[in-house]
Amino acid sequence: MASSAALTTTHLPTLRALLDEWSAKQPPANPFASPTQDMANRLSDEKAGELHGKDIIVAFRTRPPLPNEAEEKFHASESKESAPVEGQGTEGGEEKGEVVAEAVTKVEFCSGVTATSAEPGTFVAHVPGFKWSGPTLTHKSYEADLAFGSTTDNDEVYQRTVIANDMVPLALSSGIACILAYGQTGSGKTYTMEALEHCIARDIFVAARHVGARLLHTEEQAKAASEHADPSEELKPEGVFEFSVTFLELLGKRAVDLLEPAEGLPVDAQGNATRKEVPIHEDKNGDVRPRLISRVVDSAEQLDELITTALAHRRTSVTLRNATSSRSHAVLTIRVVNKLMPFAEPGQLLLVDLAGSERYEDSKAHDKQRMLESRENNNSLMSLKECVRAKAKMATEEGFVHIPWRSNKLTMLLKPIFDIESRQPSKTLIIAHVSPHIQDTVHSVNTLSYAAPFKTSPPRPRGPAPYDAADPRTWDHAQTAAWLTQAFTKRQRARVANAHKLRAERAAKDGTKVAPPPDTGAPLALVVDVGRLCPPGMTARHFGQLYTTEFVQRTLACAHLSGSGSNREFTPSVVKNMAAEVGGALTYLILTAKTRKRRAIMQSRKVMDLDAYGTTPYTTVPGTSVRMPEAGSPEHSLFSRWTNEQFLAAAQRRGPHWFEELNAAVIKAREEKRSTDRAELDTLFRMMEEEYPASGDAPAA
């Protein structure tokens, strides 16, 4: 018999006729919303980098068919076994058929996906089926923000994703821009990512010069108004930012440094250098910073060369789909430090070329080690899916969302975008790649249904929330201006008092006279013009959306730096520090208010979840296989000891054992003709007891 793929081949002419019939009925594809020329100036645009748009952007991409590709593939997948059952793919199943390489010599191309709309993006996957009456074709539609068909080139992809979403200015403004390339092996991830990396290398220094010049201009204006000079004096626009690069490869669970020179390293059977493992763990501050070689680069050429060298170090191996398949996740990080604002968190560009997701039949050519890696890669892609899905949920829903980023090394590396406590704004772009062939449609459907749910709609507008002094998100303009006035007054008085103390100490030493201490009750002429900083209409919510660097720059532009009299303490760097403190205090207030609200929702949800199981005896805790007993049952009170979050954390800590233990208990109970539900509950209870012993509910080590 033939495999389903081979059957698709046999029926290719019929399938193509069905596809033509469908295509003839379709309206012309929706084009992109704007021409790429509109994006040309975004890198130097003053508004670029201000927070706007969505946190998560999803794009689909398919490539053109490659010469001889289909032919080679069917040499390997043609088999002698009997025909498959209707609608049943071969994914994950056993392939027992003997491979008959000579059976098929030439396969013509039939498209498996069609981009029916570029923006918003829609891909339609054409899924072949087989009935007694002949082959069938069903059309499944998937939505993203953008869809790139096989004729779109890399430059257009770059313009419409990285440039249109201001990802470079975001990194220059202390934010985090992350790009993830996902898809089946051989679908074009590396092709896209390498191009994006080189385009970014080309443009980031141009953008840095523009932004640097703008920042220096504000600094210079401030300095002109002050008699005190700053160390920033010698900086040139191109020197405002410092860029450093790390490049890590994650192969299964093993991470290595791609910037480690290859010379002298032992080489494996596939010709790949064996690099030393780099541990990935959370340090005591909660940061995940693998010890990698970090290279400072100061020109586009240097950055480009570094990327090229590191990419050449990436491991590849031959798969049925791709002669140089990357077996690993590759994470390129470009860190950006703003020398004018050393207190601000460095911006980051995280460019991740994910390992190809593989189906069983595609991994048949691998050895045991490679099969294990493939399984591990698929596990990490699943964890990534959970995290991105949770993040997408967080972007649109108010309330508690758990992001399980600790569950896997890959997601740990992406902590900056998944940590809900992070103060850095971030944007994540996911480009899901699919093969153009109808024989790959099963896999394309997997890829598209993996990525499509990440697409978010803009948050629903809500009415104003009632005023809460502890939650800046509820303040109106007057309340915001009052808070800013009070915050700057407090810091200005402290600064003046401190300066007086220092003068008094110096005078005491020199035996000279000192002016009387400042009157802390007297009205104060604020150095920062709050009226200008917070014009009518602006509220704390707006300030909460500014990057620290931007808040500091705005404050500096609204400061009276007379350089003499009562303002003589207030040099540009003093004002910058004050602004950073005030901006930080506001962010902290917003963050704590959010956390408080999340906890309150979490508490109410726990009660709700445990009480809401009236109709069915059990319900499932999201993200786990935990089925909770219904309210009123004796077990209910036993299980209410733990929160949903604890169930999730316990499930993640135990990893696959969690499911294995539950399954084993169910199988044993079934064999012994006992209640499987009871057995599952007992196992669940035992595991939770082990994870959170009754004494103090502390997680087990």
Ligand SMILES: Nc1ncnc2c1ncn2[C@@H]1O[C@H](COP(=O)(O)OP(=O)(O)OP(=O)(O)O)[C@@H](O)[C@H]1O
């Ligand atoms: N848009 C495209 N236009 C032309 N050729 C492409 C395009 N995308 C990919 N290719 C070609 O397809 C082949 C496979 O692409 P690539 O190596 O990028 O796949 P991949 O998804 O990274 O695979 P793997 O996961 O196995 O590493 C390469 O020869 C590449 O040059």
